[in-house]
Amino acid sequence: MTVVQVSVPALKAIKNSVIGNRTAKAALGRDEALVERIIECLNEPPPTPDGSDAANTNIRIEAAHIVASLSYGSSDALRSLLQLNAPRVLLYAISTLQPSAQPSLKAAFARALRALSAAVADAVGPSQWGLPPTVSDVRAEAKVALEYLFQPEILDVYIPLLTDPSPAVSTAIAQLLSVAVRNAEHRARVHEWCPPAERTREAKGKRGWERRDPTTSPSRHGGWITRTLSSLLRRKDVKLQEAALSALANLVRDSDSQARRLARAPPGVLSTALTLAKSRNTDLQLAASHCVTSILRACAQGHYDPTVSHNDQATAITIMHVLNRIIESEDTSYQTKTKACFVLYSLVSDNRVFCQLAFERNSLAKVANLINSITPAEKSPESEEDEPESVCRLREAALTAVAAIALFDSDIRTAVTDELRLVPAIQASLSNRYVGVRYAACQCARALSRAVSALRTNIVDTGLGLAVFQLFLKADEDRQVMHAASAVICNVVTNFSPLRTTLLEQGVIQRLVQLLRSDDIELKLNALWAYKNLLYKATPELKREVMSAIGCSEMSNLLMESDTRLQEQVLHILRHIADGVDGVELLFAEMGDSEMLLDSLAKCMESENEDVVLQAVFVLANVANSVSHQTSILSHPKILGRLRDCLVDAKVEIRRPAVSCVLELARQNPRSFRELHEAGIDATLRHMLEHTSHVASSPTLRFAAGRQMGAEDDMEVQEKARQALHWLEQAQLARESVVSEMDL
Template identity: 70%
Template sequence: MTIATINVASLKAIKNSVIGNRTSKGVYGRDETFVTKLVDALNDPPAPAGDSATAIRIEASHIIASLSYGSPDALRTLLRLNAPQALLYAISTLQPKDSVALKAALARALRALAIAVADAVGPSQWGLASSVSDLRVEAKVALDYLFQPEVLDVYIPLLVDPSAQVSAAMAQLVASAVRDASHRIRISEWSPLVERSVETKGKRGWEKRDPTKSPSRLGGWIARTLATLLHRKDVKLQEAALSALAALAKDNETLAIRLAKGPPGQDSVLTVVLSLCKSRNVDLQLAASLCATNILRASSSPNNSYISPSDQATAITIMHVLNRVIGSDTANNHTKTKACFILYYLVTDHRTFCQLAFERNSLHQVGQLVSAITPVEKTTEVEEDEPESVSRLREAVLTAVAAISLFDIDIRFAITDELRLIPAIQASLSHPYVGVRYAACQCARALSRAVAALRTNIVDTGLGMSVFQLFMKQDEDRRVMHAASAVMCNIVTDFSPLRSTVIDQGAITRLVQLLNHGDVELKLNALWAFKNLLYKATPDLKRQVMSSIGWSEMNNLLTDPDTRIQEQALHIVRHIADGVDEVDLVFSEMGGSEAMLGSLAVAMESDDEDVVLQAVFVLANVANSPAHQRSILSHPRILHRLRECLVDAKVEIRRPAVSCVLELVRHNPRSHRELHEAGIDSTLRHMCEHTSHVSASPTLRLAGGRHMGAEDDLEVQEKAQQALHWLEHSLDMDV
C-alpha cells in the first residue's frame, strides 16, 4: 500500500484512516517504504505544487504520533527507521519564524513515540500490562537514548516554550516516559547549559554563588520549572506539570523532601499541589493526588512508627479526594481506576496509612465498588463480554483492597465478615484478564496472613483451594504465578488446615518446578514455601521434601550468587536440623562436617545480615548435637566468626550466637583452649563486666556501648553469664 505521492491531501487522508483504527495502523506501519517517506518528510519534505513544506511536516508528525499507539508492527517500523532521531533533529533545527502549529505537532509526535516506547519497556503505570511486549529489547535501547544528556538538551527546554500546547506535551512526555530510577535521576538533575556553566564557575572557588540561583534549589531546574507551571491558569498544562512532578518524585527522597519543604517565607510545592486537589476538574484532582502521594511516600519512611501530623494530614486530604471519586455516580471507569491505583500507591507497605484508609472509609468505598462490578453468578459469556474498562477497574479495586488489608487483622475481618468480599475475590481468580487474576491473588495473600481467616473463611469458602488450582496451572502467566505462589507460602504453614491436602495433591512437585524456573522471584517464593512447609515438620515430611529438592541442589543454593536465595536455603536447613537425628541427616547428606561447616563459615562471613542470621541459627542447631560439637570447636574459622557475631552483630544474631557458645561450653567443659584462642572467653567477660553500666538508651548504646563489648539485651546477658560461669568452672576443675 505504498503511497506514490506525499502531499498534504494524501497525508490528511491517511491520518483520518489511521486515527483510532488499529488495523489501518498495522497496514501502514508495516509499509517500510511509506514510513521511510514519512520520516524523511519531517526534515526534508517534498514540495508538491500548492503545498507548503510546513503543512507536510505537520501532517507527517500527526501520522507518526498516531502510528505510535496501538500497533506493535508500526512501532517496530518507526524504531527501525530512526523516527525518534528524526523528530529530535527536527526539533533541534526549529527557527523562531517557524509556526507554533509545527512546533506543537513535532512535540506531540515525540511525546507519543516516547510514551509508546516506555509502555513497551514497562513497568505499566496503571496496573499490569496485558502482556509483555516482544519489542522490549529494541524499545529499551530507544528509551535509554531519549534520556541521554545531549538528547535532553534538545527537547527539555520546550518546557518553557510560550505555547501551552508545546510545554504541556513535554511535561506529558516526562510524566509518562519516566519509569526507571536511573532515568528519573538523570532528568531531575538536568539543567540548561547556562546554569551548568554557572555551576561550573562556582566550583572554581573565587566567587560566591547566590544560593537562590543554584540549579539544585527546589530540586533542580526541571522541578522549579514544573512548579512554576502549576501557577498557570491552563488546566491541561497544570495537570501535565503535576503528572511530571509525580513521575520525578516517585521513590526520589532527595527531590521529594525539597518539594515538601518550601524556602523560608514561601509555600512549599506540596502545599500548592494540595491546593489543586480542591479543583473542580476531576482529572486535575487526580493528578494532584498522585503528585502529593509520590512526594509524601518518598519523603517519609514507612518503617518509622512516628508519622508527623503534617504527613498524616496530607494523607487524609488525598484519601478524601480519592474516596469522593471512587464513590462517585458520575465518574467513568477510567477515572475510578486511576483513583484506586493512587490509593494503592499511597498505602502500599505502610501500616499507618493502611489504618488511616480503614478509619477514613477508603476500604468501605473500594469494597462496595468490588461488589458492584463483580457478578456473583459468573459465566464465561459475561466475562468475555465484559468491557476492558470494567476489567481494569476490577483489577484496581482488588489491588487497593489487598494493600489496605496487608497488616491488620481487624481490617481483614472487615473484608471477610462485613464487606463479604471473598466470593468476589474467588470469582476473580479465574477471570480472563491477567491483571484481575493477579490482584485477586494479592487479596488472597493478604487474607491468608491471618491465622483465623486461614482456618475458617479461606477454607470454608473454597478460596484456598481455588488459589491452589491456579497455582497448579502449567500455562499461567508468570506474574500471576508469582502472586499465587506467595499465597501458597501461607497455605503450607503448620497451622493451615489445607497443608496436608495440597501436599497430597502435588504441591511439593509444583514447588520444585518453580525452584528450577529461570525466574528468580518464583524461585524465591518456592524456597519461602518450602521453609514454611518444613517448620516443625515430621521427619518423614522432611525426607520427602529433600528427596524432591535434592541434597546436591541444596548445596548449590547455599552458595547462590543471590543472597536472598542463600538466606532462604539456610533457613530451610535450619528447619531440617532442628533435632539431633536431623542434624546427623544434614551432615551425612551434605558432604560431612568439613563441607557443611565450611559452607556455614562462608555464610557467617557474608555482608548480608539476613544470611549471617540464618547461618548462626543453623550453627546453633548443630551445636545441640553432641556428636558434632567437637567439629565446631576444632574449626577456627567458625569460632572466630562466632566471636565477631557476639561483638558486632545486631541483637537478633547475638541471641543464637550466645546460645551456641553456651551449648558448646556446657557440654564440653574442657573446651576453654579453643574458645580462648578464638577470643570468645575474653569477649564473654567484657559482655558481663560492662552489663551493669549499659543504658537502654539507643543513643548511649551507639555512642559507647556495643563496640566496647557492652551488652544491653537481657537474654544475651543471661546466657553470656551462664557460658562464662561454665567456662570458669571448667578452668577451676583443671587446676
C-alpha cells in the same frame, strides 16, 4: 496502500482512516514505503502547486498527526516507525524550527514526540498503571529508542519547549515527561538538565576560565525543571496544570531531596497541588492527588522512623477524600477510576498508618463496593469474553488497592472477608483472562492469608486457597502472577493452616522443587520461604521428604549463593530440620558430609549480612545440642573463632544463639575447655560479665556503659554467659586436679 503524490488532502484521508483503527494502523505499518514518505514530510514536504509556505506547513502538520496516531495500537506500525528512525527525524525537525514557526506546527511536532515517546516507554516498561497484558514484541528496538530520547544532547532539543508561549506545546512536553520517564537513570538526567546558556555561565568563573562547583548551582539537581513545571501551575490552563502536576509526580519518585524541595512552602508545590486537588475538574483533581501522593511518599524515603507526622496524616486524609469521591462517582469514567485506585495504592502501599487511615476514612469500603459492582456473581465464559478491557483494568486497580490496605491489620482483613464480602470476587478474578487481574487477585489472597483466622475459615471454606493452588500448579502461568501465587502458598503451608495436608497430598513439594530450579531468583526465594514455613515444627517424615526432594547437592549450592536472601532462607530451612537431637542426626544423614556443612556455616558466619549470620548461628546452636557432633564443631579450624566474634561484635539477636551454643558445648562436653580456651571464648565471657553488676542495676549506667565498655546489657545473654563460664571453670578445676594428682 501507496500514494503517488503526497498532498494535504491525501494525508488527511490517511489520518482519518487510521485514527482509532488498529487494523488500518497495522496495514499502514506494513507499507514501509508510504510510512517512510510520511516521515520524510516532517522535514522535506513535497512541492505544492502554489509553492506557499502555508501549504508546506500543513503537510508537515498532517504528517506529524499520522506519526502520532501510528505510535499507538499496532506493534507493526510502531516497529516501522522505529526502523525508519522516526524519533531522530522528528527531533531533527523540532531542532530546526525557527522562532517564527507557526504555533500549530510546533504543537503538532510536540504532540507527535509525546505520543511516540509514550509508546516506546510502554513497550520497554515498567508499566505506570498496573501490569501490561503482554510483553511487547518491539521491546528491543524500543529500548534503544528510549535511551536515545534521554541523551543529554537530545534533552537540549525538546525540554526548552516547556517554556514555549503556546500552552499546547508546553503541555505536550510536560505530558512527555509524565509518561516517558520510567527509570531512575533517566529521571536523574532530567533532574540535572538546565539550559545550555546557564551551563555556559556555570562553566566560567569570575575571570572567565575558572570552573564553578556544579553542586552549588541553583539550576542543577532538579532546580530548573522543578521551577519551570511549578511555574506552569500558575497558568490558568487546566490541561497545562494537569500535565505539569503529572510530570512532577513522575519526576519526584524515588527522590526524597526533590520531594522535600517541592514540599516547602510558601509557595511550595505541595500546597499548590492540595489546592488544585479541590478544583471542579476531575482530571485536574486526580493529577493533583497523584502529585501530592508522590511528594508525600518520596519524603518518607530513607527515614526509618515508622511514625507519620500529623501534617502528613492530614495531607493523606485530604487526598483520600478526593479519591473517594472520584471512585464512587457515577459520572466518572472507568479509566479515571482506574487511575484513582492506583493513586490510592501508591499512597498506602507498605505504610501501616496510611492503610489504617484508608480503612477508617472508608476508602476500602468504596473500593470494595466498586469491585462487587463490576464483578458478576455468576461467571460465564461468554460474559468474560464480552467484558470490555476498561472493566478489567478497573478491577485490577481496585483489587491492587484492597491488597495494599489489608496487608498489615487483622481487623481490616476481617472487614474484607466478613463485612465487605470480597472473597467471591477475588476468587473469580483468579481465572480472569487479563494477567493484571489475576496478579492483583493473588495479592489480595496473600494479604488475607496472613491472618490466622482467615486462613482457618474463609480461605478454606470458600475454596480461595485451593483456587490459588490450582493457579500455582500451572506451568505456563505468567511469571509475575506466579510470584504472587507462590507468596500465597508460603502462607497456606504453615503448620496452623487446614490446607497444609491437602496441599502436601496434591504435590506442593514437587511444584516447589520446580520453582527452586528455575532461573528466576524471586521464584527461588519464594520456594525456599515456603519450605521454611512447611518445615517449622514438622515431623521427621516430612523433613526427610523435603530434604530428599531438594537434594544434598542443591542444598549445598544454595548455601554458596551470592544472593544473601537465598542464603538466609536455606539456613532457616536447615535450622528447622535440626530442631532437636533427632533432627540434627537427620540433617547430617541427608547432607552426608559433616565437614562440608560446617565449612559452609563458618563461611556464612563471616557474611556482612546480619540475617545470614543470625541463621547460621542458629543452625550451629541446634547442631551443638547433639553431643555426637560437638567434637566436629570443637575441632573445626574456624567455627569457634567465628563464634567468639559473634559474642563480641554482633547484635543481641545473634549473641543469644551464640551464647546458647557455647553453653551447650561447655555443659555437655567437659573436654571442650581446651578448644574454647584456645579460641579465647572463656576470656570473652569474663569480659562480657565484668560490669554487669552495676549495669544491670542502673538503667542510666547501663545505657552509658553498654557494650562499649565490654559489658553485656542483655539479661538472657548475661545469664547464659555466666552459666557457660561456670561450666568452663569447673572443667578447668577438674583438669588442674587431674594434673596435680599425676604430679604427686
